[in-house]
Amino acid sequence: MPPSIHPVDLITALRHKHLTPAIVFLTSRRACDEAMETFDHADLVLPPARQEAIAVALERITVQHPSIAEHPLIPIVKRIGIAAHHAGHLPSWKIAIEELMRQGHLDAVFATTTLAAGVDFPARTVVITQSSIRKSRDFTDLTIGEVQQIAGRAGRRGKDHVGFAIVTPSPYIDLTVLTKGLTGQPEAIDSQFTISYPMVLNLLKAHPHEQIQGILAKSFAQFQLNQRAELLEQKLDALHVQMEPFGPRVCTDWITQWHTFDHARRHRHTRHQTHRAESPEISARLPFLTAGRVIGLSRGRGIVLRQYRSKGQKNSMLTVLRSDSAVTECPVTSVKEVYDRTYECAETPAYPWCSTDTFDRLSHHLEELPSRLPVLPILVSTGIDPLPDAIVQSLGDFPCPTCPSRPACHKDFMTASRLRQEQQRHTKSIQALRTSLWHRFQERVEVLQKFGYLTPATQLTIEGDWARLIRIDHSLLITELIRAEAFTGADPSLLAGILASLAHDDDRPGAFPRISPGLSSLLGQVRKLAESLSPYEDPPLLRADVAALVERWVADPSLTWIGLCRLTTMAEGDIYRLLARTLEFLSQVQALKSTHPGLADSASQAITLIRRGVLEELP
Amino acid sequence: MNTDELEQLLVQQPVTLLHRLARGRVHRHFRAGKKRLIELLLQHSSQNRAGLESDLQALIGEQHARSESGSSHIHLPPTIARKKAAPRRAESESAETAVSLSEWLEGIGVPSPQPFVPDPWQTEALSAVRETDVVISVPTGSGKTYVAVEAARRAMEDNRTVIYTSPLKALSNTKYTEFSRIFGPDAVGILTGDRQENGQAPLLIMTTEILRNLLYDAASGEIDVRLDTLGLVILDESQYLADPERGVVWEETIIFCPSQARLLLLSASIGNPQDIADWLTSIRSTVCRLVRHGKRTVPLRAGYLHPNGKLTPLFKTLGIPYGHSSQLHPEAKQLFFEYEEETLPAGRPRR
Structure with a gap:
């Protein structure tokens, strides 16, 4: 079975069930053009009367937009009543297609999803072939809002009793994204407020500096930040209530006091332990075993892809690219040589731990390595000097060991300190939420002052006065x-x-x-x-x-x-x-x-x- | 085994087995179709012929052992066969409840022309926009334009200037043509980044950026008569407020919109229209009114078209089962399951 339905079969099926006119959403402009090409040799020709109607309609549009007169797609559109519509076309051609569709001359249009958000362009049926969309180089799943925007093109007011959204699978389609999109509630929208240089100049032209904070506070961004701040304030109030039993004791700030005491006490008792049982030779090597490093192993050489620690292993582990593009794991101890050669390596968080390009390039490098490579000299430091612990010496200064409130402090410390930390965190974030826009504004002001568009008193200079017009x-x-x-x-x-x-x-x-x-x-x-x-x-x-x-x-x-x-x-x-x-x-x-x-x-x-x-x- | 024999044997195997065989041998094997996969495997066989053959035999042996102990599905391992049986049973249970294709296709056609009667939400929005700001959040194609046109007409009758903004130049041009047809060419003007016509007309169509610039110029002391008599600002496609690059322009426009002018925000369905309305209430002199509904004017049905040309409803119900995304039509479910089985690489866990 083919991975997705052939465009000719798709259109035939739609025509057969009277589901035309239809908009078929495809992933890319290229897919739209290729879909059109498949009709070159198909005998899906419109009856002469309809061909004539399209020709007449096109001529009428050509009067307004002469640039479409010789458009290479005109013959095929006339012949089969199907067109492509995407951002690679001239606006006049797109207008022509939209007009033909509106007048009901076309049976189907192959389009990219940009159409869904663009012009008013309805049909009886929309066909969805994808569950993700290309956004700045990467594919992301369609949001519920986007699916409904696409499905919204189905069903013309006054021309259809019902509209149809038809899903047809293609490789990598995720049906749940689409079913959720069709049945769900659209997402909430969030402010995307940014402060630009012209905005600062224009605001300062019209309003004195001290009023600006009030103006920024009117933004939807601040409105949403305030909503979040209010939520945090509620949490803060709840924390206050919880903190009540942990008020001042013998010392006012008993939590900090106990914290320092506890810390000092623990440090006296625990001896310094080496973190891992690794020999100094091995640990000296670790910083050099980074992604892209060429190393020698007992058999052959390899390039390090990543270094990691695994729970079951005593030693640090390496993922190494070996000859024949094999990816193997080995403990650091099995590294025989560290060579003075590294290659660039774009790391990724999952297997094979680097980008595909890098992988191919590295395997290539590995094959091409000269037989002798300079060995990296690594200095091994022996023994670590234990630091004199100032806190340990001053342990006698704490009143805690003899304090009457000691058992209570000991018991409550964990809860109280956690609550207090949370309190401090919330207070900080509330403050950040309330003032972040203003701070961003101030940052911009400083830059503009530095470049001489604003005076130190935040007045516009002569330069600033014209620069504000470049928006x-x-x-x-x-x-x-x-x-x-x-x-x-x-x-x-x-x-x-x-x-x-x-x-x-x-x-x-x-x-x-x-x-x-x-x-x-x-x-x-x-x-x-x-x-x-x-x-x-x-x-x-x-x-x-x-x-x-x-x-x-x-x-x-x-x-x-x-x-x-x-x-x-x-x-x-x-x-x-x-x-x-x-x-x-x-x-x-x-x-x-x-x-x-x-x-x-x-x-x-x-x-x-x-x-x-x-x-x-x-x- | 010579190369031809090997190829023959590979051709006879189901594609799932080939994917399994290709694991670790062929880079990105899951991208390849069966034919290409066989080609790649044969190419690989030049490196380690013996290993490939023995693995292939082992896999075939496993396959046979499973199919004998398992069910009658010869090409499917038992785990899949069991899974497959489950929806079958579900199908027989739900056969009465699921909609049939003929029912689903019923009612296609053109409704007889009826005199236009505005929907209740449209009248509600129109009466509200006389006194206060209004946010409208309704599905695509519900007739937002009607509200815009009527509201503009009323404001113009009161000798007020109306500004209509849209996010895209193409959309502005369409609206310019449309409104010129409705109100006459003298009453409508357009201002975009590269086109200025009839700039003093009572109804001005522009991109939101242009309106923002006008408002900035007015704030810094340039006198603009059009803004003094401004009675209504219509912001179409206001869900652009959330556009990563341009959303800020909508916020600026709304913040600096003169207080005597009414704001009419037209938006597709969004999740939090109440927030937008609350925000407008908090920064403007009147209480903002929210008009929202989720019902489409033309009902929608969803279908599933299999690559072999078979069409079925996508959901059990005739319309869209809002809030119940898992109510798939058993037939569509079955077909999509088969599709995934054939196209997904073997052994990869299904979501």
Whole structure:
């Protein structure tokens, strides 16, 4: 049996049961495109009347959005009445598909889950093929809210009596995630309040410093922090009640007193014991047996993957990568030699204790090792000098041994000290919850003062007054670049290129159009500055290829959209989004007309140059 | 045994056995299908042919011993056979209660057009938004847009400015087209990061970031007539409040929203709408009203489609059994069990 249903069979089954129109959610853009390709040779052709209807509808849309006129997917959509819809497509194409769906011309759309959160796009049926979703490089299970968001697309008001959500399995699907998602209550949402540099500048422009704490207190973040603080306060009250019998005794702070006494007493009686019965030679080695170290064993050599202690074993243990990619465990004592060679090793918490890449690389290294390797000289220290115990000597100073309350203290100490610790912990966390936002704000203020956007009296400086208008990601880097006059005299195309590399936060690889020397030196400058600012602001990806792509588009007005797409492997939709985001960044720079006329002028030129072809026609 | 014979023997074995055989021999064997797995095993056999053959014989022997002592399921070890028997019994018990496919498929079709009557929650929300802030949390597709349109219409009749924000530019554009159709193109304007049209219209559509910027500019002394006459702010998709990157913008917008304007928060179903309402009450001059319900306008049914094309209901009940995620339809359960048996690597514990 195939691991998942074939797209053609899926559509046939849905049509047969009258479950169309349907949205089929697939894991990736690629999966959507591949699903479309499977129809190339299937004879699922629509009757001519419907093909005609689609053609007419498409023509009507083309009037508004000429860029779809020659779209390569048009023939297949017309022929089979099925389309793909994902972020790799141009917005105009997506609009066309949405319109076709709304008018009821399409039987099915293959889409990625981004659609679920995006436009208003209902169907009779949704087909779910996954239980996890890719979020920043990693797959995480769908939340209940997300499953319901997806299922929510099923059933059109006024057009359907019922909507259907159909699960069809594919490898790695977890049915319980989906059934829980369909039947459960959506998760509570939490505030994601962060304090950014432009926020601080704008707040301080409008309000005096002493009012800010009150404004921050109005945030949902603080509201939720207060809820947690209130819970802790209730617990604290309960602890107070429990602490009542343990009030002051002969000494006011008897808990601390007893604690010190007890500690001192125990220390006098226990002799210093070596922690483990390991010979000094072995224990001297331990710090060197870290992941990635090459060692010699009785037979052959290996690379250490991890060091651990196991309950049943007297000695520390090692997990070692041996030849033929075998992973073995051995006690530290069986290590014959420690070589002066280590390899980088990305450790993971589970078998095989390092990432797959590392594993392959290490096995490769192991095969390639030269026959002789320098041995690491390890100094063995003999004997540990026992420290003179000051507390032991001063034991005579305690009044406890003769105190009348001694038995009571002895009895209550454990409970009382636990309660008191809990009390202190709660008090601390309540304080942290109440003031954390304010502290974060103050941290930002200090950085802005350091860079001269704020005076020591938290007034905006001249610099701060224009810097507050840059309200985008990486604002500190952008304002610092402007202050360093990095853009002075720069072409609109260079400015657009740099801002594009700042705006682009996607790490999908793209091909490299050739980068101009001017742009590459400027990009080097930006990178240097971004690195120096990294303690205060996360550095951007600064991809040279997207910078070069946007530079080309701005610098060469004769470049067509198709020509631009040929320069890179990025999908059309991604290029469009890149340019749209660059426009947003440029329009923020354009707002600095009064203080930086030259720069603003350059930005507005870049904006005019970017807006052509597909970008002009689209909203 | 020569290579061909070995291949023949491997082909005859169930895939579970092959996975077991591949354990420790083939890296990431659970990713491979049967054909590929056999290829990989044969490749491996060049390294330790004897070991592979003997292990294979041992596994086959074990298999036979088990199937003889076990049940009639030849290819399944007895543990699985026993597990499999259990849902069978359950099926016979629950056969009366579980919904059948034909029942489940019944009622597909287009309802006859009916005059539009607003749902009670819609009228409730509309009357509330005249006096106070309102938070609406209802499932997708329940008709939040109707409330937005009507509320905007009423505010505009009172000569108030209305601002409608959405998280996505695409959504803003759709709404711009939609509202222009309803209120006429002169009454509607749009402001996004790269598009500005009809900026002085009484109904303004914008992304939430733009509204936040307007509010900041107004707070720092720039005069904006639109904000002075602002009567209603509609924040669509307010569940974006929890977006890791952009959620903060919604908070800023709500904190700085002028007190004379009413706030209307439209959100998909979320777990704690009461918290949002309480928060609004605590920072704004009026008591915020929460309108929520969990019932979908168009009822939903869940199904299970097996890779072989067989369709069954997913749950025992016709609709979704809210709060009872384990009420699976016996047939769907059985089919998915078989699916997992075939695709999961052998010996890996089932969840």
